[in-house]
Amino acid sequence: MWDTVLAQLDDVAQRLRLDTGIHAILRHPERELTVAVPVVMDDGLVKVFTGYRIQHSSARGPCKGGIRYHPDVDLSEVRALAALMTWKCAVVNIPYGGAKGGVRCDPVQMSEDEVCRMTRRFTAMIMPIIGSKRDIPAPDVNTNAQTMAWIADTVSMLERKTVIDIVTGKPISLGGSLGRKEATGRGAAIITAELLKRKRRRLSDTTVAVQGYGNVGSHAATIMDQMGCTIVAVSDVSGGLYNPHGLDIASINQHVTAHPKRLLEGYEAPGVEKITNDELLVSDVDVLIPAALEHQIRADNAPYV
Template identity: 60%
Template sequence: MTSAHPNTFAIAQQQFDLAADLLDLPQSIRAILRVPQRELSVNFPVKMDDGNTRVFTGYRVQHNLSRGPAKGGIRYHPSVDLDEVRALAMWMTWKCALVNIPYGGAKGGVIVNPQQLSLGELERLTRRFATEISILLGPEKDIPAPDMGTNAQMMAWIMDTISMHRGYTVPAVVTGKPVIIGGSLGRMEATGRGVMLMVREVARRLGRNITDLRVVVQGFGNVGGTAALLLDQIGCRVIGIADSSGGYTCPEGLDVAAMRSFSDQHPTHTLEGYTAPGVQAISNAELLELDCDVLIPAALEQQITVTNAPHIRAAVIVEGANGPTTPDADQILTERGILVVPDILANAGGVIVSYFEWVQGLQEFFWDERDVNDRLERIMIATFEHVWQIAQSRHLPLRIAAYLLAVQRVADAEVTRGVYP
């Protein structure tokens, strides 16, 4: 994937500034919304299996709390830095406001390659990091969730750590945890399911038959892998898939279920070494430029840039990842007539079902999976319709339309609450 990037937080601010200009927001509100409200940086020791102690660096950033407690994932990745976490927290604010759930945006991260640590080392790191940021966490304050490099087991460790500090079990302090300890049915697939729903709705709006769509997915983790599988199940032809091991393409369509099984059983949980009749190995860069109807970037930020945007051959891009398209690339795609369903809409399924999990945990009353999926679909489709109407009426790209709706909601909350004291 790409290497030299613009500053991620600068991109998030640039996107906000564009919406703020179109909304004619007062300078006082812009000043508040343009920066995070709280930032916590921690350096913490972890005992390794060999007896040595390593010091890791982690962050928790809360962007805005005007609409409710902070919500956002925790990322384990070697490239994590404070500006990335700031950007992700800001995007979470807009995402929550866009789908109209009562959260503000937050994000966390630790600079680490989780694949290089044992299970015991990951547990000790997770529990120590949770302890370091525990001053911010709570069901009424800040509720983490899984993100890149983290999973349901790590959320269980965080919940248990916070519960041990409190002296009683606090299920609603995290979401995305195992069902057996208060997680929600449907949470694991929620983000990918939301991406699938957006592909389906765009096809409907454009008068395309879903079974005629050729789909390319960059990223084969929880988001990309789930989206690819669900799209395959509703009749799309998935012709390209990539993960950290590289890209794989087959014009006749890939066997997504077989690829998921291969990845699940691989020691590194990747597609490294995958072969099948008719499948060609290609690079991630080549995958993004495949001739297709729908491209789903579901990996890291800044994958579609000014360098490759002129060569993208998809008719529609549905952003499964956060921030996969730079603003300059966005402009090129718009000029070329490529429709982009933005990240704050396309991948909102995860935070929507995280909200459901939080509500279920607070009430100690749990829903069945069909109820969860039906509620998710209603919110995603209603939000898509609202954004589509704004885009059509004001002749705007979907990203700008989504930002106008989200930023206005947060700005209204700030004005209504006022400035303390």
């Protein structure tokens, strides 16, 4: 993934006639930290996870970027995501730089206590390079407000003072922002609605497929459903659901909330077919929202999307 980001940077630098010195600097992250994260699992055995925190650029301000927990987390991915945070903050003129972090693990197979212990140990390992004036983590894939609360609590204990400004995306009770949880999905829905408006297409005549039903995809689907669009397909890691006449998003949300792993698996309703993620990507719809992990639209399937 890092190679892809570098190729994009090189292409844009040439188009913009970017200063060669700035171009060279942007091709290299400022700081990379790889840590071993030993955790006592519920069975008493010790498992060592690998974690990363990468700061791509602090030229415009403190670094900013999420922390993700996923089996595919690696150095290349975290580097790329840190650089993309630099671009995103700069494009919308937010005075922050780019960073990203992650731990290679499968939280779906871990208990909450195991994830908590891993989070606290990972936090202690990256503490020397994070801070409200240096680098502020946030939620990302498989992390949430509770994860941020564990991070803030761990830093506060080690610093022996309250340090809730160490993260964003924390619980409202700890000073988090109202609307933060649904913000990304809402943004996707609003942008899509505005684009359809400019194309003079009515929302009620628009069919939508959403790949990924986590924090972003579920909120995007819910809000676009409320706007009047017809959500015909959704999917997550467990598979997809399809109904050409429209899915009952409220019913699906109730199912996901009740599911022990918050997945779509097991959902059944009249007229709903099971499909794969790949089938969803090439389904015949007006709007496709890819809200899963990166590299879903590739050279082999792009012509069919």
